[in-house]
Amino acid sequence: MRLVCAPEDYPFVEDGALNVVLYGQPGAAEEGRSPRGSAGQAAKADFLRARLEGAPKAWDFLSLALAVVTADLAGWRSESADGWTREFDLTVAVADPDFWNTQASALEAVLKFLSTDRWRLTFVGGGVLPAPPREPVRPAEDCVVLLSGGLDSLIGAIDLAKAGRKPLAVSNIVRGDGANQAAFAAAIGGGLRHLALNHNATPPWKKEDSQRARSLIFIAFGVLAATSLAAYHNGDEVSFYVCENGFIAINPPLTGARLGSLSTRTAHPEVLNRLRDVLAAANLRVRIANPYEHMTKGEMMRECADQPRLKAHAVASVSCGRYRVFNYKHCGRCVPCQVRRAAFLAWGEADTTFYKFSKLGKNDTDHANFDDVRSVVMANAEVAADGLDAWLGPALAYPRMGDPAPLRNLIERGLKELRALHQQHGVK
Incomplete structure (x- = not known):
């Protein structure tokens, strides 16, 4: 095309x-x-x-x-x-x-x-380059954080504020998440400045559903916002935080039938490292960072620096890969939902999120198409039979991944959290 x-x-x-x-x-x-x-x-x-x-x-x-x-x-x-x-x-x-x-x-x-x-x-040539505003606003925030309405970005913003940072929260507006994004920004650090943008990309025909390259728009909004800060205009480098647990960031194929691109890879180390090179070549003084690249979602929840605030807002966050399919409700059975539910279990706090399919181990007609649940079962079974390295295969062998050792350990811990969830639900 x-x-x-x-x-x-x-x-x-x-x-x-x-x-x-x-x-x-x-x-x-x-x-x-x-x-x-x-x-x-x-x-x-x-x-x-x-x-x-x-x-x-x-x-x-x-x-x-x-x-x-x-x-x-x-x-x-x-x-x-x-x-x-x-x-x-x-x-x-x-x-x-x-x-x-x-x-x-x-x-x-x-x-x-x-x-x-x-x-x-x-x-x-011929691209857009807006004229500078007559009286530009130069925000005094010292960094930028993506605020998606999801649990990981919520934790990231909470941790930054608790550490004394003053982040500018940037969101890509998505129907069903906008209210969460605004509410989280208002509730963190006494209220964060919030820049909510919408790409409004519209082809002249029905849209493709998979949308695997949309990660780039999240990064682009954050980079543009980072270059608007007073610190950037003063010649400083600005940190831009893309907060996502390492297990989902890598999204290792659970079975041989699951291509890597069947899941989004917004914060995958290969993606972020390659984009860091492009930004450096462009002399854009924006440093992309994921502070949680070696942590599971459960570890993020347990180690969040402001537990009362996390307890107040965690359930309202959105993790589901099929959220809009089920009328803006968590399905409960996709991989992101399973990782979320496993994280709540590892955290030790009650998960009162409504899940369309709450009983992962139920065996009846309504629960017959749990492909993602079976994929997790198969992954843990293969690891038990052949070892983690055989199951991982080339998943950590990309040229810009960095040191694979901590990533390997992270994936092992992530699978352990999922295994505990399945044991709780009697999944066979």
């Missing part, structure tokens, strides 16, 4: 590519013109309405992320040759195409890892 992603004044050509208007609306379909997609208008408007000033290359990075998330939504996996792997050829308008073309192969590698698709990136 070919896409050309640029501002609305770009000279789009009707040559069979999907034209995507960045930071604008696609406009009404005209005779002889193919339907267009769009992305980013609301995010740009909200950022500028707050009178924030982002770095030029941070805007370029956001343009790329908007193009990627639109492609990810527009390309149906069902129409690919193998029913999963797609091919994308993206032309993206940026302010500094010469630089970004030097990073195309590095970014293609990140995207391939995230989505298991094949990507080709070409950068052209």
Whole structure:
């Protein structure tokens, strides 16, 4: 699939590519013109309405992320040759195409890892670079933290505030999570400044559900926000915290049938390390960090620095991979739900979350399609029979993973938490 992603004044050509208007609306379909997609208008408007000033290359990075998330939504996996792997050829308008073309192969590698698709990136001029506000607001916060509405990001923000840090909370608005994001920001550290943005990526047809490359938009929003801080404008490096437990960040394939891209990899060490290189090459003084890369979710809950605050808000957080499928309720049986439930058990506090399927060990018609539960059973059985290393295979062998030893130990502890959950529910 070919896409050309640029501002609305770009000279789009009707040559069979999907034209995507960045930071604008696609406009009404005209005779002889193919339907267009769009992305980013609301995010740009909200950022500028707050009178924030982002770095030029941070805007370029956001343009790329908007193009990627639109492609990810527009390309149906069902129409690919193998029913999963797609091919994308993206032309993206940026302010500094010469630089970004030097990073195309590095970014293609990140995207391939995230989505298991094949990507080709070409950068052209004509991208958006907003004029600085007349009276810019330079936030005094000393770091940025992603606040998704999930449990891990909640703990991350709580820990930062408890340690005396003053984070700017940045959210990608998702239906069903927006209220949580705002409530958590208001409840932490006496109230955090909260920047909530929405990519509004909209292809001109039905969206693909898998959305494995959307991680890039989370990172791009955080990077843009980090470059707006007073500390950044004063020449300092700004820390940008992407908080996720190490087990889910790595998302090791539970069985041989589960491709890595069947699960999201937002905070995978391979992704974050490669993106750190790109940001460094761009001279963007933003340091991405995941303080929990060697911790399980249960360990995060037990070691949270403000236990009363965590107890007050943990149940309201969202972890489910199928949250919207079940009318904004946790399903209880997907891998993220199982990891969440295992973490509450390891924490030792009651889990009063409503789960659509609360009884993991029940054997009847309604509970017959517990594929993810069976996958966890099979993983623990294989580890017991053949050892952890045989089960892991090449999962920790990627070139930018870092030291595999602590990651191996982390995965072992994560499986142990899941095993305890299954024992509690009598899963066989």
